[in-house]
Ligand code: SF4
């Protein structure tokens with residue numbers, strides 16, 4: 001039987017806030033930092049000392065007992081218009097795109113992912129979304145590993161070319 005993608009199969013955020021309640025995993029790339037500084041009216045040094053921590057070559061948004069410091073229960077993300085690319089990209093993280101078990105866990109965690117959606121449909125939609133929104137990483141060390149999908153895009157283009 002051929003399965004068809006319908007509107008119901010498209011990710012739609014339910015604004016539950018689960019993905020903002022984690023600790024310490026939100027990468028701020030150089031491009032994110034510039035956008036956030038402009039949005040908040042801060043220079044990079046001030047942002048870094050006030051809102052972030054560095055681990056190796058990467059900068060991460062700080063967290064507190066509620067999760068991300070910019071998350072406010074009942075109100076959502078206080079930097080929504082300028083939030084980091086990694087936040088814009090969820091749930092289309094590399095791990096969820098390449099690994100069906102990670103995808104299944106993401107489905108349990110995030111009510112925005114349609115239950116009936118197949119992993120294949122999720123992967124196609126995700127790559128299209130990442131490219132369309134200019135979120136696919138370019139392998140710089142300051143970027144989140146979850147956004148590095150150039151090999152997946154090459155494989156997809158190759159498979160499309162064979163059709
Ligand atoms: S967990 Fe999913 S549905 Fe909930 S806020 Fe995050 S993206 Fe939206």
Ligand code: SF4
Nearest residue numbers: 020068070071077087
């Ligand atoms: S920056 Fe905003 S969207 Fe990203 S984790 Fe924090 S509160 Fe959530």
